[in-house]
Amino acid sequence: MEMTIKEVALLANVSTRTLRYYDQIDLLKPSRVNDAGYRFYTELELDQLQQILTYRKLGLALADIQTILMSPKYDVSIVLKEQERQLLKQRAEIDRSLTMLRHTLKNYQGGITMSQEEKFKYLKETEINANEEKYGPEIRQKYSDEVIDQSNRKYQNLSEADYHEMQETEKQLDQLMITYLDEGDDRLRQQIYETHKKWLCYTWPSYSKNAHFGLAQMYLADDRFAKYYNNKHHKYVEELVNIISEFTC
Incomplete structure (x- = not known):
């Protein structure tokens, strides 16, 4: 039939x-x-x-x-076990987020008072989850689950002082890039590279020029990265990638 x-x-x-x-x-x-x-x-x-x-x-x-x-002889259990691992990981992340969400809700309702440390921890977890949702598949495919998990843990374990220093480093990078793009001062190129490298090292488990170069290529290939940076200046991504390539190739 x-x-x-x-x-x-x-x-x-x-x-x-x-x-x-x-x-x-x-x-x-x-x-x-x-x-x-x-x-x-x-x-x-x-x-x-x-x-x-x-x-x-x-x-x-x-x-x-x-x-x-x-592949009739393919061992399906290999794929299923890996999928189970991924689902368990997602469940653990959801459970952590739910715990913090309920904690925050009680705080707003006056049931408990969250410490600054707890609020800071929740902030970082929220940012990690947002980044995973937006870029997770691409960066995990490029750098592996192990590397990204290590990076997330390093970010989660940042002290409040290091976290704010990381934010300031990103602002410094933006200021350097805008100045360079507006004035064309080539003396800023190495400083831009070093500042971007410093910003990465707050979360990267270890630094390598190859990985830095690969990230720069992702900035070019993925419209979401380009849109984020080019909102600051229309040539931001193009020139940042050129600078990173100069010092990593």
């Missing part, structure tokens, strides 16, 4: 656009496509779709699902 793409979409509660995309990336091919271009699916494809949707609910990436389906 064959079903049209609309019938399959309705049955599986997915969009026809999703099914077409799965076909496009060779994740789920229809059993046949007629001369008019209509896709038809059999029970075999429905079983495959059920597997795909199950793995998606578990949070697996499409590339991992494709590997599993195309």
Whole structure:
């Protein structure tokens, strides 16, 4: 028995656009496509779709699902264990955020009084979570989970004095960049590089020129980074990357 793409979409509660995309990336091919271009699916494809949707609910990436389906002897437990690790990590982060949120709520309601240390800890956790949500997948792919986790821990463990010094270092970097971009004083280039390096070292587990250069390339490649910096000056990212490249290559 064959079903049209609309019938399959309705049955599986997915969009026809999703099914077409799965076909496009060779994740789920229809059993046949007629001369008019209509896709038809059999029970075999429905079983495959059920597997795909199950793995998606578990949070697996499409590339991992494709590997599993195309390799019958592939050890699925490897992917599932890694996904379990990621989910447990996310749950721990959510639990920490919920604890701090409830603590803060009680503070505002007059039930308890948060110390400055507790407020500061909550501030850093909020910033880490926001950064993970915005840039997490890209930076973790580039630098590995281990490196980013170490960086987050280092940031979380910053003293209040170091935290404020880090903020001041970023302001100093902005001032140097704006002055350089407005006046074109090449004598500022090394100072800009050193200031950016200093700012990174507040959170990086260890410094390397290769990693610094790689981050600069990400500034160029990712529109979100470019938008953030170019709001300060329209040539900010371009020139900052040029300066970093000069001293790291």
